[in-house]
Amino acid sequence: MAMAFDPISQLDRLAASVLDSVRSPRLMPVDLFRDGDKYVLHADLPGVDPGSIDVDIDGSQLSIRAQRTADSGEGSRWLARERSAGSFLRQFTLGDGVDVERISASYENGVLSVIIPVSERAKPRKIAIESAGHRQEIAA
Known part of the structure; x- marks a missing residue:
């Protein structure tokens, strides 16, 4: 069964994806x-100013925020512009089994x-x- 091409729904889908990417923070791949004895998280943030990166914990929520500014390119004629600029956000819920007081972060070569x-x-x-005759250990 062939599907009919509906240009209106395709246009709506395209407009929604463009508007969503303009309005909402972009996701960073991790x-x-x-x-x-540790969890390691690597987040790709190439071209991000390290001063714009914010890692914080609120209760059990770990949030990573960052900002990449766009090259103004005044007077330039863009041939391709695929690198997104703007706000980046990722949030993770931490379980009870982590030591939130000892979480640390570093940024090197575009990777947080x-x-x-x-x-x-x-x-x-x-x-x-323990038993009457001997003592034995088992993994818990």
Whole structure:
């Protein structure tokens, strides 16, 4: 079954995507992984002034905000302009198993790195099992 091309709905979809990108903050691509006793978050923010980057925690919400200003290009004739400028925002909900007091961040080569340590109480530990004859440990 062939689908009919509807130019009005295509135009509406295009207009909505353009307006959404103008009005709302842009998303930044991130990698997030656990490495031993810490979580590591890398966020791509090329061309962003480090002074515009804000990492904050409100309760269990980790927010990363940044701003990239557009090249004015006055008198220039643009052939392509694909690098978005404006506000960037990502928010993450942190679980109880992280140490929010020891979170740290650094910015190098266009990548923001946020280190989120696992709290002591969330780390795996051994529990001793005692019996009449001997003592044995098992992983908890």
